[in-house]
Amino acid sequence: MSDIPAPRFRAATEEAPAVRWTLICLAVLGLAVLVFAPLIAVFAEALARGSAAAVASLANRDAQAAIRLTLTIAAISVPLNAAFGIAAAWFITKFDFRGKAFLITLIDLPFSVSPVVAGLCIVLMFGANSLIGGWLVAQGWPIVFALPGIVLATMFVTFPFVARELIPVMIEQGRAEEEAALTLGASGWRVFRTVTLPNIRWALLYGVLLCNARAMGEFGAVAVVSGKIRGQTATMPITIEMLYNEYLSVAAFSLAALLALLALVTLALKTALEIRNADALAASHRP
Amino acid sequence: MTPRFDTPLTILGVMPFLRRAASAGRPISKEIDVLTTIQVAGDVTAQGLRVAELTDGRVTIETGRERLTGWPVPRTLRAALAGAALALMGFVGAPAPVQAESLLNVSYDPTRELYRELNEVFSAWWVAQGNEAPTIEVSHGGSGSQARAVIDGLEAQVVTLALASDIDKIAEAGKLPPDWQSRLPHNSSPYTSTIVFLVREGNPKGLKDWGDLVADGVEVITPNPKTSGGARWNYLAAWAWAEKNGQDPKEFVGKLFRNVPVLDSGARGSTTTFAQRGIGDVLLAWENEAYLALKELGEDQFDIVVPSVSVLAEPPVALVEGNIKTDDSRKLAEAYLNFLYSPEGQALAYKHFYRAWDPSAANPEDVARFPQLDLVGIDAFGGWAKVQPEHFGDGGIFDQIYVPK
Amino acid sequence: MGKPLIHRSPIPGLGLSMGITLTMLSLIVLLPIGALLLKGASYGIEGIWQTVNRERVWAALFLSFRLSLFAALFNLVFGLLLAWVLVRYRFPGRRILDAAVDLPFALPTAVAGIALTALYAPNGVFGALARDLGWKIAYTQWGIFIALVFVGLPFVTRTVQPVIEEIEREVEEASATLGASRAYTLRHVILPMLTPAALTGFALALARAVGEYGSVIFIAGNIPLVTEIAPLLIVIQLEEFNYDAAAAIGIAMLLISFAMLLAINLIQVWSRRRIGHV
Numbered sequence: 012m013s014d015i016p017a018p019r020f021r022a023a024t025e026e027a028p029a030v031r032w033t034l035i036c037l038a039v040l041g042l043a044v045l046v047f048a049p050l051i052a053v054f055a056e057a058l059a060r061g062s063a064a065a066v067a068s069l070a071n072r073d074a075q076a077a078i079r080l081t082l083t084i085a086a087i088s089v090p091l092n093a094a095f096g097i098a099a100a101w102f103i104t105k106f107d108f109r110g111k112a113f114l115i116t117l118i119d120l121p122f123s124v125s126p127v128v129a130g131l132c133i134v135l136m137f138g139a140n141s142l143i144g145g146w147l148v149a150q151g152w153p154i155v156f157a158l159p160g161i162v163l164a165t166m167f168v169t170f171p172f173v174a175r176e177l178i179p180v181m182i183e184q185g186r187a188e189e190e191a192a193l194t195l196g197a198s199g200w201r202v203f204r205t206v207t208l209p210n211i212r213w214a215l216l217y218g219v220l221l222c223n224a225r226a227m228g229e230f231g232a233v234a235v236v237s238g239k240i241r242g243q244t245a246t247m248p249i250t251i252e253m254l255y256n257e258y259l260s261v262a263a264f265s266l267a268a269l270l271a272l273l274a275l276v277t278l279a280l281k282t283a284l285e286i287r288n289a290d291a292l293a294a295s296h297r298p
Numbered sequence: 299m300t301p302r303f304d305t306p307l308t309i310l311g312v313m314p315f316l317r318r319a320a321s322a323g324r325p326i327s328k329e330i331d332v333l334t335t336i337q338v339a340g341d342v343t344a345q346g347l348r349v350a351e352l353t354d355g356r357v358t359i360e361t362g363r364e365r366l367t368g369w370p371v372p373r374t375l376r377a378a379l380a381g382a383a384l385a386l387m388g389f390v391g392a393p394a395p396v397q398a399e400s401l402l403n404v405s406y407d408p409t410r411e412l413y414r415e416l417n418e419v420f421s422a423w424w425v426a427q428g429n430e431a432p433t434i435e436v437s438h439g440g441s442g443s444q445a446r447a448v449i450d451g452l453e454a455q456v457v458t459l460a461l462a463s464d465i466d467k468i469a470e471a472g473k474l475p476p477d478w479q480s481r482l483p484h485n486s487s488p489y490t491s492t493i494v495f496l497v498r499e500g501n502p503k504g505l506k507d508w509g510d511l512v513a514d515g516v517e518v519i520t521p522n523p524k525t526s527g528g529a530r531w532n533y534l535a536a537w538a539w540a541e542k543n544g545q546d547p548k549e550f551v552g553k554l555f556r557n558v559p560v561l562d563s564g565a566r567g568s569t570t571t572f573a574q575r576g577i578g579d580v581l582l583a584w585e586n587e588a589y590l591a592l593k594e595l596g597e598d599q600f601d602i603v604v605p606s607v608s609v610l611a612e613p614p615v616a617l618v619e620g621n622i623k624t625d626d627s628r629k630l631a632e633a634y635l636n637f638l639y640s641p642e643g644q645a646l647a648y649k650h651f652y653r654a655w656d657p658s659a660a661n662p663e664d665v666a667r668f669p670q671l672d673l674v675g676i677d678a679f680g681g682w683a684k685v686q687p688e689h690f691g692d693g694g695i696f697d698q699i700y701v702p703k
Numbered sequence: 704m705g706k707p708l709i710h711r712s713p714i715p716g717l718g719l720s721m722g723i724t725l726t727m728l729s730l731i732v733l734l735p736i737g738a739l740l741l742k743g744a745s746y747g748i749e750g751i752w753q754t755v756n757r758e759r760v761w762a763a764l765f766l767s768f769r770l771s772l773f774a775a776l777f778n779l780v781f782g783l784l785l786a787w788v789l790v791r792y793r794f795p796g797r798r799i800l801d802a803a804v805d806l807p808f809a810l811p812t813a814v815a816g817i818a819l820t821a822l823y824a825p826n827g828v829f830g831a832l833a834r835d836l837g838w839k840i841a842y843t844q845w846g847i848f849i850a851l852v853f854v855g856l857p858f859v860t861r862t863v864q865p866v867i868e869e870i871e872r873e874v875e876e877a878s879a880t881l882g883a884s885r886a887y888t889l890r891h892v893i894l895p896m897l898t899p900a901a902l903t904g905f906a907l908a909l910a911r912a913v914g915e916y917g918s919v920i921f922i923a924g925n926i927p928l929v930t931e932i933a934p935l936l937i938v939i940q941l942e943e944f945n946y947d948a949a950a951a952i953g954i955a956m957l958l959i960s961f962a963m964l965l966a967i968n969l970i971q972v973w974s975r976r977r978i979g980h981v
Contacts, residue, residue: 123960139451199715248811274809
């Protein structure tokens with residue numbers, strides 16, 4: 012707005028400039044105190060002994076194993092949760108059935124479970140002393156303290172993200188467009204691809220972003236099922252905690268900063284998409 | 299090879315970060331005479347003529363006395379750049395596994411520095427005995443949660459925990475014989491420690507002994523005895539002092555804990571609260587933690603005060619019979635535990651501020667720094683089997699300190 | 704009720720979407736939680752009640768739920784504001800703000816806890832400021848509140864944002880044409896459209912805050928009855944190898960959260976029926 016001359020008459024669909032700037036300032040101030048300050052603290056700690064020390068600490072073999080492990084976990088759990096999210100949102104918003112609120116609440120459940128309890132649940136289910144876990148260990152397929160357990164814990168914790176992101180938007184959209192397309196003879200798959208998907212793409216993207224960020228950053232649940240073996244089952248957050256406890260704060264915070272940056276990579280992708288679609292968006296939404 | 303927990307993952311093709319145990323690195327070229335520095339284990343490096351390169355990137359060198367295999371150490375900058383690139387690419391360059399016996403030591407929090415060094419020295423010693431370089435992993439965490447992980451299937455061959463009661467729990471689950479503690483010398487404790495005070499430089503509040511800690515306005519920092527093994531020793535040391543000085547121990551300990559403004563969940567958390575957040579006048583800490591804090595966080599900021607009475611904490615070690623699958627594995631695990639009792643192992647324990655038993659190979663300075671004081675063992679309290687439920691169990695004496703008024 | 708379980712619909716994909724939904728829900732969520740409930744069941748309702756019905760446990764549960772509610776309410780208001788600002792206004796640095804919203808998830812909770820404690824401890828940047836005003840943040844309930852706001856921050860913004868993106872300007876124009884003031888339009892036209900998404904975000908932020916452990920533990924002080932949160936009690940029970948009691952407190956928290964979420968979701972379904980499809 013600063014690049015165009017101030018209009019003498021504001022559009023009826025905008026707030027007064029004073030209101031607008033107050034809101035912007037509140038948003039900036041809030042984020043500065045709540046988010047930027049901790050982030051700056053992390054980067055300041057990471058760079059306390061210069062950027063070379065920070066980068067060198069990332070070259071450590073254990074740190075790299077942790078980075079690989081975390082990326083692998085995200086690469087497995089995020090697409091699976093995204094697929095689930097789309098299916099669940101479709102099921103919940105396109106059909107009428109009894110117990111809908113109950114089903115949505117079940118999907119929300121992982122959020123209300125403390126990560127520690129989530130880890131405990133998985134240990135109780137698949138630990139060496141449980142029925143299933145004991146059998147799987149005997150088959151040479153242990154779950155807990157190996158990759159599957161960590162993936163399960165991560166999926167549990169990030170389970171609702173995509174679905175919960177999609178459901179409100181798909182409710183807002185209604186079913187009329189899909190029904191119209193079906194009437195015109197489009198197949199179900201085609202309706203989803205050409206009618207639904209374009210409408211929900213932003214929500215889907217936000218959901219995947221959140222899911223991804225949380226999948227990479229999860230600590231509590233993963234700590235219970237990981238065994239914390241350096242270079243093997245220690246994810247980035249767990250390695251960070253271990254390093255911090257060893258008074259290696261530069262290494263710990265460098266890894267934390269990298270984790271934050273990794274989450275930002277996905278955001279950069281989103282921004283790139285946004286810029287590419289800016290014209291289309293401007294035409295449809297922003298007069 | 300014995301099937302173990304990573305087998306299905308190798309099938310799925312996502313193995314690179316799991317146990318380095320699958321395929322052997324084969325030599326691809328021989329006799330390249332270049333002076334090379336390699337990383338043998340952790341921070342231990344060796345230099346010599348390069349004699350072979352393996353497919354996985356490791357090299358074998360000839361030092362004149364022996365042949366060693368390890369990762370070549372590149373120049374710092376190259377490593378840094380490679381690290382950044384690897385960090386972004388993620389999967390590239392996974393180190394391929396090494397054919398060697400591996401050992402997992404599940405330990406508690408304050409032993410990180412000790413075992414980091416001990417593992418390196420032990421590996422070198424083990425190789426010098428004519429064995430392949432072993433892969434030794436250590437996992438650290440709260441003593442109780444580490445014991446729980448072993449019970450739930452973490453495949454540790456060796457546990458080195460803070461409290462005998464935690465290893466008893468593993469024994470109850472059937473992974474250890476009940477008499478495990480009598481199998482190694484000194485109640486299976488290769489090193490001991492005690493609880494001391496860490497105060498701010500110059501001791502501004504003049505805290506000399508336990509009695510001074512309950513004064514009004516003194517803030518005491520200790521972890522939560524419910525979640526930290528070390529904090530249980532803090533509590534018991536205060537109890538022992540009160541008993542010896544004719545005070546009602548229950549009332550004394552209650553007063554002490556009412557002076558605690560922050561109960562962190564672990565020992566390191568408390569050290570951070572005290573040292574970096576500037577909270578409190580005195581930190582109750584493991585002696586080795588206190589010395590380490592001095593070393594890491596500045597000797598000019600804190601002083602160590604040794605009270606007249608403290609506890610003799612005996613962190614025990616044990617071989618987890620249930621997780622030993624082969625004779626080779628047993629041999630390595632037994633050698634590892636025995637090494638803790640060897641003069642070299644004991645010297646390392648002294649070096650890392652533990653009170654060990656055998657000072658013959660230790661640096662005299664490391665031994666001399668420990669002041670003598672009246673140390674009370676757990677037996678004086680009736681053993682862990684009695685202390686644990688009575689003091690720290692649900693609704694135990696510690697819980698009774700915090701009752702609503 | 705004479706209502707059929709599932710209404711007929713011309714839209715395809717019922718079997719596929721229901722199949723995927725129920726299978727994954729069962730495998731990932733219901734089975735592990737079932738294992739927890741089973742553990743609790745072997746302990747008996749009596750045992751669970753005895754574990755939970757103690758002053759200290761009630762104090763911790765009350766503290767956790769009360770502070771989570773405050774934090775979620777704060778996040779509801781701030782999240783709506785933030786979403787509106789990010790979607791509707793153009794100003795320098797907007798994209799950076801947008802990117803920052805997800806950071807609370809990206810930072811591992813332990814790192815967030817350490818960073819927040821460093822800032823709000825009496826010798827930290829904000830902590831020193833507060834101390835001069837005679838106000839203590841870290842190691843009090845305020846500290847817990849701040850950590851909970853932090854971990855729940857992205858929820859409301861990220862659920863409301865896509866809905867604002869989809870709002871057609873014509874609706875607002877129509878409202879303005881009909882003589883409504885801007886405030887009236889926002890209050891009576893825009894806000895109702897955002898309500899389902901905002902409520903969702905609120906519910907999620909609330910649920911997340913209740914269970915949060917990693918970041919709170921650093922800043923809380925953890926003094927029983929004063930700053931001891933419910934998840935810490937679970938960890939304490941686990942340290943004592945008391946799986947049953949841990950499961951009992953876990954189940955109690957689960958039931959309360961489930962009831963709260965169900966209530967919020969029922970309100971949503973009900974309000975949707977009342978308003979009808981948009």
